[in-house]
Amino acid sequence: MEASSLPYHEPSIVQVLTLSSFGLLLNLTNWALERTIYCGLVGQILIGVFWGTPLGDWLDSSIEAAVVQLGYLGLILLVVAALGTSTSSDSGGSSISGATIGRPVGASLGLLLFVILACRWLVAPLHRHRHRSLRPGPTPTPTPANPPAEAARPALSAANRAFTIHTALLLTLVTTASYAGTSVLLAAFLAGAAITWSDNLSPTTTTTTTTAWTGARIYEHYYAPITTRLLTPFFFASIGFSIPITQLFAGSTVWRGIVYAALMALGKLLTGVWLLRFRVPGPKSLYPPSILGLAMIARGEIGFLIASVAEARGIFSPAPGGAEGSSELYLVVIWATVVCTVLGPVCVGLLVRRVKALERERTVDRQTYS
Template sequence: MALAALPYHEPGIVTILIQASFLIILNGINWVLDNAIYCGLVGQILIGVAWGTPGANWLSQEVQDTVMQLGYLGLILIVYEGGLSTSFGSLWSNIYLSGLVALIGITLPIGISYVLMELLGATPVQAFAAGAALCSTSLGTTFTILSTSGLEKSRLGVILSSAAMLDDVAGLVMVQVISNLGGSADSFSAVTVIRPVFVSIAFAVVVPAFCWAVVKPITKYVFSGPTTAEKEKSKVRGWICTPVSAFAAHTLILLGLVTGSTYAGTSNLFAAYIAGAVVNWWDALVSTTLQEQRPAPVTEKSVRKGQKASTSSGGQMTTPSPPTSDASTSLTDQPVSTTHEKLRGAVIYEHMCAPAMNSILKPFFFTSIGFSIPITQMFRGAIVWRGIVYTILMIFGKLACGIVLVRFTSTSAKVQLPEGQQSTETAASNETPDSQTGEQAPSANSKRKRQAPRKLPKPQSLYPSLMLGSAMVARGEIGFLISSLAESNGVFGTVEGGGSSDIFLVATWAILLCTIIGPVSIGAMVNRVKKLQKARAADTTKPDPLGGWGVES
């Protein structure tokens, strides 16, 4: 018989203490590790292992399920925030690099995973399933690293976030594939792959096309023209231009795309990323439209030019009249742009979502990863050494992505002097007077220098490459999802007594260690880069450790 209402029971003091300590320690360890090495999420994963089913099991099954569900909401918002920090223009300008990084990050782990056929006696389908779990890149980890390190708007950050998204789209396509495999290659069909692939492509093409063809003309009409000031005064416009209405509009866009992608058969995380990018694109479009309506500012140079023109045309210099109409238009339009700045997606997110995200939803997401790690079954000797070997191979499979950012420079390049300055000592030493002509001739020393063989080029700073590869190493939520699906659907085989298969445990070792090693590595490198950049501020002759990859895209 169904209950008419849920009976209210006061929780016991033990329950209160466990859940209070759970929330406090989650945020405390995140603050400590974020300030130390930019990887508080690793501590939150370990807290999930300790408090959840794999460890002490202090949290009830119902609480762990609730934490996992709320954590997934946090994951959606993490990815949405990543979309807010990326624009379509930046994505398009770096798409070939992002695509190449993603291609390496997908193909190498899947190809290397076929060593499991020798390492564990796996079948080709099982090796493919393990590689599919390890080809993904944790979006939650990636965007958390970028936001804590401040690199989300740099060219490195744009390439990393879009490559991680492409990897996860491929990984989520694998989810659909593996969920339909059913443990044998006979259940594999082309529709299993084609549907999620083409739906993802459709979202990536149709949404920007709709924005360009429909949203852009409407926005131009609403925010341009002489009636802009009048619209600002209207009651409807006054209600629309509020943080609450902007929050509602952004939420509807996010939920609409997430819901549509889920029913269409593709990744709702991919849709969340697109929703963030759409909101960011619209903010930039409105700013551009408002800027086009503003007149050019009156400067001293323009006044002198106007005076010169009037003198040359009439023979007498006249004082130009003040631009009253332009000034009034600028002042009238100023509230519109000021209001729009307060309604930007990033500003709304920071005020409406960030408090709950940073203290509850994001920690719950990383904790829920810890809930899914079968730590008690993973410490058999044969599983441990195979898991470590597989982890090393999977780390190299993602570190190879950094090769795309390696750039070379010649070691014989000279430091350029400012224009118009030359070293007189160098010129004197390299020139000798010619006895016949009296002109300066190159010395034998300079001839030998010109004839010396050129040194091999050496790579520029490897920090961008290593940071990109390290960030791609973390597998996280999608890896655990794919691996768990393969295990529950029998793709990894069945074990008597309800235990986990060896392939699943080895894959879990690799996912777990990669999810810890990746953030710790890039956190240490971000610390080092920030110290080098701080030293460079005092000595400008030192090169930037990130070079052009650290420039805002």
């Protein structure tokens, strides 16, 4: 017989201490590594490895499942806030049919087209009508026979109204994308793009820019506190739950991961070549192209997410069902992603420090000679 309610049981002191240390260390590790090697997400992933199933197994499976679900909310909000990269992963069995590929692609294009048309022919006219209706008209001079009327207070404040609209848009697009078979992250990207686009429709006066509740301001006010301190750390910790740390240090896995990381880094470094101007006479600075290329190396959360989803769906396995344990290809990808995620921010940080030091030296020299 199914229970009609969930009985309340007081957690033990061990569970309280485990969860407390888990939450605190996720934030402390992120703070420490961001200040030193600029890749706090790697520390949060390692906390997930040590506290979760791969190593410590100190968290119950039900708690890990809750962390995974809450962490995915954090990823969605990260994509909305940063207009981040959207990804779509789909897997089949031993063969991939045309419908398996065509449905998510068609649904993605359809969702993209729908959002563009809705913004152009629905949101823009409503936005213009709203601003015309809010434009103040001539105010009659108050007299004893015609006292000034008190303005009616709206049911929702401007901040709450914007928060409701933005949240409703995000949930609508995410739900539509999920049932249509396309990427939820694509829907989150489109929601963030639509919100940013609608913000640009507003008049760019000093008053509106300082008081208007834009998408960025709504995110910072409502979403950022819980996303930064709880949901995003949970997402990176959930990635750590899926990394088999005990299988990562086999000899063949290590050297293949390092070689793959070198190839990945080289491919991204080439993006900085476009900043080199060979036709410009005089000495050429290698700092701008180096910073651009190194900044592209870090794979970050999307790399771990794609690898984990692909492994869970059997894409890395040589046959449906695969062998016991994680596939070697998945371990190689994890190695390469970790190396690139650590190497990129560290190198960029060192170069930026060097550039700032050179700028300070030039400033001192100019002041000395002047």
